[in-house]
Amino acid sequence: MIKVGLIGYGYWGPNLARNLTNTIGLELAAIAEERPDRRALAAGRHPGAVACAGAAALIDREDIAAIVIATPLATHYALAAAAIDRGKHVLVEKPLAASRPEAEDLAERAEARGVRLMVDHTFVYTGAVRKMRALVDAGELGDLLYLDSVRVNLGLFQQDSNVIWDLAAHDLAILDHLIAERPVAVSANGSAVAGYRHENIAYITVHYASGFLGHFHVNWLAPLKIRQILLGGRQRMLVFDDMDPSEKVRVYDKGVDFDVQDDETRRQILVSYRTGDMHAPKLDRREALSLVAAEFASAIAENRSPLTDAAAGVRVVSLLEAAECSLRAEGRRIAL
Amino acid sequence: MIKVGLIGYGYWGPNLARNLTNTIGLELAAIAEERPDRRALAAGRHPGAVACAGAAALIDREDIAAIVIATPLATHYALAAAAIDRGKHVLVEKPLAASRPEAEDLAERAEARGVRLMVDHTFVYTGAVRKMRALVDAGELGDLLYLDSVRVNLGLFQQDSNVIWDLAAHDLAILDHLIAERPVAVSANGSAVAGYRHENIAYITVHYASGFLGHFHVNWLAPLKIRQILLGGRQRMLVFDDMDPSEKVRVYDKGVDFDVQDDETRRQILVSYRTGDMHAPKLDRREALSLVAAEFASAIAENRSPLTDAAAGVRVVSLLEAAECSLRAEGRRIAL
Amino acid sequence: MIKVGLIGYGYWGPNLARNLTNTIGLELAAIAEERPDRRALAAGRHPGAVACAGAAALIDREDIAAIVIATPLATHYALAAAAIDRGKHVLVEKPLAASRPEAEDLAERAEARGVRLMVDHTFVYTGAVRKMRALVDAGELGDLLYLDSVRVNLGLFQQDSNVIWDLAAHDLAILDHLIAERPVAVSANGSAVAGYRHENIAYITVHYASGFLGHFHVNWLAPLKIRQILLGGRQRMLVFDDMDPSEKVRVYDKGVDFDVQDDETRRQILVSYRTGDMHAPKLDRREALSLVAAEFASAIAENRSPLTDAAAGVRVVSLLEAAECSLRAEGRRIAL
């Protein structure tokens, strides 16, 4: 049984605590939370775990082998570094850290210390994204052409970051998981409207050498809640609509074939459309976070890299950082 | 009765011919179309109009006072210039011309010659866009924050242009009509995927000095047909979903208020959300193109500038040209 | 080439005329229509057909081998009987006749005279219903359990009939086509609301010996346009949503299995649910009426019974008549 300490019992911490508790092989031994009211709530719900104010004591406990970090982004690095240096396995809420150097430093420390460092890219563990990955791996979509993502609603404004670090982290993690090719550059445009200090609307473009294109629309000020990803392939295209209660992933047997004939005299392109059946596969409906916790436990037990490992965390942070950099540079393309 | 000559009887020409025929004050006197089979079709449907092969003869006819041009984009300039120089009023299918200099030159010629030059920005005449404009003008939305547009489907590929000149022309014309502020710059990213020679996926961002942001997603390779515009204001936000058969425009009484308190010691922002009723106004269901034809007739008869005048045509062409320029320059922001 | 005469150029007549004209093997030779303005319209659109006022002359023409009847229901019987008696093949707009005796008499006359009598149950020829029938025939749904149909909207009121004869005729024809078992009884309830003289809301239940149940909701006073059929089987269930622009038929791999154990002491029923993939097959998008016309031509040429023959017409009229009878008898079950 691996004893786990959880740091942070704010918005996401309670979900982690509940799932850690229910995971075979893990024991939630302690919860650190500074705010007394939240700490009392944690103590009430998890009588088996010691609730304390400071993270340091928890990290210091010899019997605790693993630390889960669910605190504000700015604190990820220091907490994770301290835990790794004490030889603990670490699971960090997304994004892994507030900058690429921080993320890379954590990855190196974990490598050097021989502990597992995992990032909670929750969406990667949903039934929908796992099905999408399986379809991609099986070649069902053919060569991939583009991924277009929209994640907008009238959302809770983050006080300490813009909409990119808050919302786009989800979708970039999905992109990173689905697309084997590695991107070469990032552009972003956005605006801080309605008197807010950080950007609350942003558009990110992720460029690939092959011509594949990723695009992300994140917006805290939309009247509708839209959570939709289009993934286009040469053979088939799919739509992941997270707002659909029953058929979240729909695979369309649609495509376009070009018969390019670059004859000098008769420049011609023959386009043939293909529209066929639509298929909505059954999805695993288990809570994604329970699979995150189980993967953390397994990776520790089996002494192997987790599915969403430090490298994935570094890649997503690199994309976020480049996107913000481009935002500050009038949308200039930032090489990765 | 104003005698009108129509040049071009391909995809859009038949719609123009039908509406010109039904417009009080106009008489469709001649149709020029090079392809014999299309010309025969035109002759059969419009026995009152002379069908001919060449545009020159039609432009030369003394009794024809107005010319409507529905030919490929590359030919707009030469045909319109010839017609204007012969003293004809001219209505050109969107976009007005293939470049900003061409568009400006046409506008100047028309001004100098004292004839009406109108561009067929059809969407501006739909019940939905007119209602949106009325809501904006009445201040119902409050200060405008952003316009986000998606126009994607498995579309007919244009052989001689990319998806921007084909699809975005519609949405940029809507933007131009709804937003009184003039944009300062344009960025665009895109890709020519699946072996096609022109970009078939593109994202355009239009920048404004006030912080207002316009964004456009156009895509010929999407499995779903999406035609949606979000228009966000400080007071209310609206959604124009052109695929909805009954309620195309929905106005949401939703918004966010910031009570910014830039106290040095306690940086704080109080955000209060407002969510109220939703309202879908009844829309005029008349065919937009019938109103285009009527506006052309009225502008000529009343010797006044039409609603979608040469200046609007120049502005939209400028946006398209800047978008394409940015596309060639890795998404660099192009000043207008 | 079979010469065809069309009687009636009101609402449905123009659609029939257009499709008859485009059908190989048929020639639209004459159109009879009493109203001068409609007759002029017909003459303009179909210059190859003789337009006349009275049906009698048309029926008398020796060279005309087939008659298509698109007149008000009350006139179907007399016109069809006259045509049959003159040895013409006859296609009648749905429903076949205004009463079961009339419909049966027509069927007998056609049989005796050796001519084809076909009823235009248009929906039977749609890609959606043909696909549904193919799925049923292939046993994809397993044993059939129920068919539930809703056809409501703010509809045009018929002056001379109630909503059953107008709308339910469509759905009962679909039922008749999909379900091989023959029904044993019909019940119906309804109301004539808002001061109208005929029922404008009605509910029809069709009973089968096996326990299979058919139910139909027809309503001219609904704020939404709903055209939906649920067809439940033991293995799978399907939904036909005619308002869906892209996926009209969806097959759900859902079902319930009962493991009934009638143990005296422990009455128990074990229910296991099955929910699997959803599949929306590609449908033939050809206009159904073009297939109606082609079937009429083929049945004549091949001297065989058409898909929607007189017997189908009689069965649907019998259901309609029984439904109306039940409506007059407080919903009492009327045996067929």
Next chain:
Amino acid sequence: MIKVGLIGYGYWGPNLARNLTNTIGLELAAIAEERPDRRALAAGRHPGAVACAGAAALIDREDIAAIVIATPLATHYALAAAAIDRGKHVLVEKPLAASRPEAEDLAERAEARGVRLMVDHTFVYTGAVRKMRALVDAGELGDLLYLDSVRVNLGLFQQDSNVIWDLAAHDLAILDHLIAERPVAVSANGSAVAGYRHENIAYITVHYASGFLGHFHVNWLAPLKIRQILLGGRQRMLVFDDMDPSEKVRVYDKGVDFDVQDDETRRQILVSYRTGDMHAPKLDRREALSLVAAEFASAIAENRSPLTDAAAGVRVVSLLEAAECSLRAEGRRIAL
């Protein structure tokens, strides 16, 4: 502070317990539940309440002034009668009792004993139904014409009752609440398909002297989850779609006006359609059951009849009983 005892901690009991606990003026003092595992669950969640096996002891407790019953339908009568006879106020989960005589007997006992008897018609307390009632009361819909309800899905089969007593109880309670006129008769048709012992598909028609018609479709075997009510009025019509996450109630400014002219010679009816705006009012999103508990507390404290009183419970049970009676009598109309 009113001490409350809850009997039954199965499916609905936990929701009642949670809301009773959170209601000002109420104190959940005891929970009776026969099954040890469920009782342990209740004890863990509600440490302030005494958990016991038998209901009798709980009903006997002097300090408990009110009893809430959430047990299987067959036990409602005996438990409620015992509680009333001991002078307790009683809240019973819907439906009030298993037969009309039982329901009426309970109502009389409560009247005689001077205690409050309330039925938990939960839907009556939803924001949607309260808004609908407000619109009806304000005359916004004009004269009411019909109510059509569909409540279907792949549902949990009840072992001891058919789909009417399970699902239709909700919708008949909504009908009873919205429509002031009292119905005169009920018809019902249904079927027990797929080898199940009770009807799992049913259609109920509720008849009114005015011509108003109520209709209810309940089905445990549908591939889609549909929860929709159409309420038609002469002035406006509304749709309550409980599956819509954001706009559950939509009011359509649609209607039909008849100008009936019963001229002997020229029987004519002029129908004019009206289609206007659609409006989706903001709804109170508070949990309905919290308002049920608050109403129970207030009715006791203020010594007044609750909103969903014994009379409402009797009316709904009468409708259910009549529906089942009609089901057994081939759909014959059963007078109320």
